[in-house]
Amino acid sequence: MRETLEIRTDHKYVEVAERIETLIEKKVLKVGDKLLSVRALSKEQGISLSTAFQAYYFLESKGLIEARPQSGYYVKFSREYTRDLPKTSEPFDDATPVSVDDMINSVYVDLNAEKILNFSTGAPAVELLPTAKLNKAVMHVLRDSKTSCLHYEHIQGNVLLRKQIARQAFNWGGAPSEDDIIVTAGTVEALSLCVKAITKPGDAIAIESPTYFAIFQVMESHGLKVVEIPTNPLTGIDLDYLEKAIPRFDIKACLFVNNFNNPLGSCMPDENKKRLVDMLAKKEIPLIEDDIYGELYFGKTRPKTCKTYDKKGLVLHCASFSKSLAPGYRIGWTIPGRFKEKILRLKRMHTVSTNTLTQAAVANFLSNGRFELHLRHLRKALHTQSLRYIQAVSDLFPEDACVTRPQGGFTLWIEMNAKINAFKLHKRALKHNIGIAPGQIFSSQGKFENCFRISYGQPWSSRIEQGLSTLGKLMKDYK
Amino acid sequence: MRETLEIRTDHKYVEVAERIETLIEKKVLKVGDKLLSVRALSKEQGISLSTAFQAYYFLESKGLIEARPQSGYYVKFSREYTRDLPKTSEPFDDATPVSVDDMINSVYVDLNAEKILNFSTGAPAVELLPTAKLNKAVMHVLRDSKTSCLHYEHIQGNVLLRKQIARQAFNWGGAPSEDDIIVTAGTVEALSLCVKAITKPGDAIAIESPTYFAIFQVMESHGLKVVEIPTNPLTGIDLDYLEKAIPRFDIKACLFVNNFNNPLGSCMPDENKKRLVDMLAKKEIPLIEDDIYGELYFGKTRPKTCKTYDKKGLVLHCASFSKSLAPGYRIGWTIPGRFKEKILRLKRMHTVSTNTLTQAAVANFLSNGRFELHLRHLRKALHTQSLRYIQAVSDLFPEDACVTRPQGGFTLWIEMNAKINAFKLHKRALKHNIGIAPGQIFSSQGKFENCFRISYGQPWSSRIEQGLSTLGKLMKDYK
Numbered sequence: 003m004r005e006t007l008e009i010r011t012d013h014k015y016v017e018v019a020e021r022i023e024t025l026i027e028k029k030v031l032k033v034g035d036k037l038l039s040v041r042a043l044s045k046e047q048g049i050s051l052s053t054a055f056q057a058y059y060f061l062e063s064k065g066l067i068e069a070r071p072q073s074g075y076y077v078k079f080s081r082e083y084t085r086d087l088p089k090t091s092e093p094f095d096d097a098t099p100v101s102v103d104d105m106i107n108s109v110y111v112d113l114n115a116e117k118i119l120n121f122s123t124g125a126p127a128v129e130l131l132p133t134a135k136l137n138k139a140v141m142h143v144l145r146d147s148k149t150s151c152l153h154y155e156h157i158q159g160n161v162l163l164r165k166q167i168a169r170q171a172f173n174w175g176g177a178p179s180e181d182d183i184i185v186t187a188g189t190v191e192a193l194s195l196c197v198k199a200i201t202k203p204g205d206a207i208a209i210e211s212p213t214y215f216a217i218f219q220v221m222e223s224h225g226l227k228v229v230e231i232p233t234n235p236l237t238g239i240d241l242d243y244l245e246k247a248i249p250r251f252d253i254k255a256c257l258f259v260n261n262f263n264n265p266l267g268s269c270m271p272d273e274n275k276k277r278l279v280d281m282l283a284k285k286e287i288p289l290i291e292d293d294i295y296g297e298l299y300f301g302k303t304r305p306k307t308c309k310t311y312d313k314k315g316l317v318l319h320c321a322s323f324s325k326s327l328a329p330g331y332r333i334g335w336t337i338p339g340r341f342k343e344k345i346l347r348l349k350r351m352h353t354v355s356t357n358t359l360t361q362a363a364v365a366n367f368l369s370n371g372r373f374e375l376h377l378r379h380l381r382k383a384l385h386t387q388s389l390r391y392i393q394a395v396s397d398l399f400p401e402d403a404c405v406t407r408p409q410g411g412f413t414l415w416i417e418m419n420a421k422i423n424a425f426k427l428h429k430r431a432l433k434h435n436i437g438i439a440p441g442q443i444f445s446s447q448g449k450f451e452n453c454f455r456i457s458y459g460q461p462w463s464s465r466i467e468q469g470l471s472t473l474g475k476l477m478k479d480y481k
Numbered sequence: 482m483r484e485t486l487e488i489r490t491d492h493k494y495v496e497v498a499e500r501i502e503t504l505i506e507k508k509v510l511k512v513g514d515k516l517l518s519v520r521a522l523s524k525e526q527g528i529s530l531s532t533a534f535q536a537y538y539f540l541e542s543k544g545l546i547e548a549r550p551q552s553g554y555y556v557k558f559s560r561e562y563t564r565d566l567p568k569t570s571e572p573f574d575d576a577t578p579v580s581v582d583d584m585i586n587s588v589y590v591d592l593n594a595e596k597i598l599n600f601s602t603g604a605p606a607v608e609l610l611p612t613a614k615l616n617k618a619v620m621h622v623l624r625d626s627k628t629s630c631l632h633y634e635h636i637q638g639n640v641l642l643r644k645q646i647a648r649q650a651f652n653w654g655g656a657p658s659e660d661d662i663i664v665t666a667g668t669v670e671a672l673s674l675c676v677k678a679i680t681k682p683g684d685a686i687a688i689e690s691p692t693y694f695a696i697f698q699v700m701e702s703h704g705l706k707v708v709e710i711p712t713n714p715l716t717g718i719d720l721d722y723l724e725k726a727i728p729r730f731d732i733k734a735c736l737f738v739n740n741f742n743n744p745l746g747s748c749m750p751d752e753n754k755k756r757l758v759d760m761l762a763k764k765e766i767p768l769i770e771d772d773i774y775g776e777l778y779f780g781k782t783r784p785k786t787c788k789t790y791d792k793k794g795l796v797l798h799c800a801s802f803s804k805s806l807a808p809g810y811r812i813g814w815t816i817p818g819r820f821k822e823k824i825l826r827l828k829r830m831h832t833v834s835t836n837t838l839t840q841a842a843v844a845n846f847l848s849n850g851r852f853e854l855h856l857r858h859l860r861k862a863l864h865t866q867s868l869r870y871i872q873a874v875s876d877l878f879p880e881d882a883c884v885t886r887p888q889g890g891f892t893l894w895i896e897m898n899a900k901i902n903a904f905k906l907h908k909r910a911l912k913h914n915i916g917i918a919p920g921q922i923f924s925s926q927g928k929f930e931n932c933f934r935i936s937y938g939q940p941w942s943s944r945i946e947q948g949l950s951t952l953g954k955l956m957k958d959y960k
Contacts, residue, residue, distance in 0.1 A: 198702075352699075
């Protein structure tokens with residue numbers, strides 16, 4: 003078993019680096035400013051030379067400062083100096099039956115081929131996950147289980163796991179009991195069961211635009227019409243538009259990824275969440291909330307969820323450990339409020355109980371208090387990677403390309419010159435063994451033709467730099 | 482980790498016991514006949530005293546002979562002396578929308594409560610499963626996997642596992658390649674995806690009667706009407722009835738458990754399977770075949786499947802390891818013929834990929850050639866248990882109760898006097914901490930009011946004898 007690389011975040015150098023970062027953000031230190039020498043920093047802060055060096059190295063890895071040979075360290079990166087944000091998506095103003103394109107198959111056909119540098123995979127790199135400790139958890143539960151985890155688990159899920167999920171909910175202001183939670187085979191099963199529970203074929207359901215294509219596929223499989231709500235890359239869906247769209251399209255339900263929407267990385271401000279919940283509660287419209295990325299925040303605190311403000315049991319909260327801990331374990335859950343009994347019945351009809359062994363292993367891992375520590379490392383790593391990737395995009399992509407500034411999660415959304423077709427770009431990139439997710443698959447109407455999504459789940463490397471450089475060239479040479 | 486109890490089936494005593502069993506079956510030895518003394522048997526067969534004793538002990542544990550104190554061994558059991566078979570189910574002659582009763586919830590609410598002697602659980606006892614070797618397989622794959630099995634598996638499933646499933650199919654006369662197989666989260670997911678792929682809401686689908694209630698629930702969730710086909714406790718569905726029912730009810734698809742139907746334990750003769758496949762092929766009607774119990778046969782050879790005779794790709798074969806190896810691992814599959822692409826799409830919409838770790842563990846276990854040996858032990862144990870339970874039912878239940886003679890699987894179906902309501906019996910039994918599955922939940926119309934199902938998955942014990950005795954008393958005292 004391999005140990006994962008553990009970045010100690012409680013070290014002195016991180017603290018020093020963070021204070022310098024604040025100065026850069028507040029523009030006390032500006033791009034191009036020379037920083038103190040390592041020796042001077044060490045003296046000024048009363049820290050060792052090695053700690054001072056580590057602080058600079060850390061800031062450099064984040065793309066915030068750069069070392070110039072024989073000269074010293076300089077401020078390099080400022081949010082203000084990167085590319086523009088993509089625009090808020092345009093309303094399409096229609097409720098359309100979903101027909102998911104064969105494009106998705108084309109993009110995901112060779113997902114696991116090793117030769118491909120895959121920017122389209124939606125999961126953090128395995129080296130960012132606590133493999134050794136999860137393996138130990140598996141062995142521990144195998145040893146302790148009277149049945150070696152071969153028995154059928156309760157349909158609602160392992161009770162210890164549900165207790166841990168309930169405890170975790172405290173972080174977003176929730177206070178569910180274990181009895182309010184239903185464990186599922188990942189978030190997609192949770193979403194599918196929730197959609198099935200609250201809609202009937204032909205109903206219109208509101209979603210973000212752009213949105214993760216798996217969500218369209220869930221809609222398609224249930225015969226629903228979708229209404230794509232314009233979505234801002236920073237603040238999420240346009241609530242005023244939604245309010246008018248509800249009566250206009252007779253919207254029966256909503257499904258939103260409010261925290262770090264995939265692909266935009268937007269985060270709906272908590273006050274908007276409250277307004278959204280109140281607006282829907284008045285009309286008795288249920289809201290499915292996909293919070294799969296909620297724990298992967300880069301700010302000081304975890305954003306709240308819509309469930310936090312739910313008084314009527316109308317919010318069906320869905321999430322999983324697939325993006326934060328163990329993709330292949332297939333453990334998700336829903337906290338479906340007043341729809342619990344219906345969803346339990348549906349689960350019995352579709353997959354019955356969820357995997358006994360991996361449920362027990364995750365419960366064991368969480369009950370040892372290891373999840374919080376792991377999440378701190380993961381957030382730090384993803385934040386650093388996001389900055390590094392954004393910097394590279396700014397350096398390597400054509401000047402008119404815009405890029406998002408995700409506040410969490412692990413996806414970047416690139417808006418290119420209108421003449422570039424992202425699906426063609428995807429085909430060309432694939433010839434260079436590079437995988438991207440073209441914008442067309444993030445809309446039911448094939449919108450976002452000149453956009454694409456890349457994931458920064460993989461730690462920075464020269465192979466990635468080379469890949470982004472090739473992508474930039476393909477865009478520049480596009481005809 | 483615990484080692485499982487391994488019954489060596491290649492021992493001399495088993496061979497001797499089997500020859501005696503044949504004599505009993507052929508009525509050369511009749512009930513009440515005295516057997517040779519242990520010493521005489523030892524001499525006659527040229528075996529040791531201990532082998533002779535073991536042979537008698539083995540036959541005794543099967544309920545075939547009994548030891549009378551100071552007298553010797555006597556033939557006890559003969560199939561002819563047990564109860565009558567239940568009748569072939571009556572046709573209901575209608576296509577009805579499914580509405581699954583709250584009864585199911587009532588029966589399965591406390592499935593895992595330890596104090597309950599649960600005859601309603603549909604799985605073999607954990608002590609019949611190769612726990613230690615499966616645990617080793619888990620550890621092996623964790624050690625060997627570059628990602629510790631944390632990555633998302635291919636949506637179609639682990640390729641090594643699919644190869645093993647393809648190899649296993651040889652036993653029923655199939656020759657699929659790994660590319661024809663889709664791995665699912667247990668058989669219920671496979672059935673649900675297949676039903677979704679070949680029907681639309683409102684369609685009529687033919688099923689057995691009685692049938693496993695989870696199958697009704699799948700139908701209900703897809704908005705289908707079911708046509709219950711009369712089913713013989715030995716030979717399965719009435720093909721003549723089905724042939725007439727197809728045009729009459731405009732049947733669009735069939736779903737049958739041909740091998741050891743749950744609850745009847747019936748096995749459709751292979752020539753009937755061929756006739757069924759040919760009949761449906763002419764009309765281009767797809768057949769979903771649930772072969773989850775197929776490996777648990779008590780006869781000399783594995784029964785064929787309908788897929789064996791499928792030339793047009795119209796048979797969607799479904800099965801799993803849940804009843805034969807590892808219930809909690811949630812690994813099933815489908816070999817869906819011409820519907821493969823459609824089912825892959827649906828799987829992506831509903832649960833995406835299946836658990837990476839348990840897929841790899843099962844693949845490892847199978848590729849070590851351990852499955853066949855385990856199955857031989859399991860079949861032997863279940864066969865012995867079936868005979869023991871049938872004997873006890875004959876001894877302890879009222880004289881007018883009929884019982885099935887399963888040829889595989891692990892369920893018995895009891896038909897009681899018409900005045901006894903099985904759901905009431907279930908309620909009364911529960912007060913004595915005994916769980917049974919009342920007949921009403923095996924029909925969409927609440928038929929089979931005077932029937933119930935018990936599982937003989939648990940090895941014989943005095944607790945089980947006591948439980949069956951209590952059940953018998955409740956039936957005798959029923960008012």
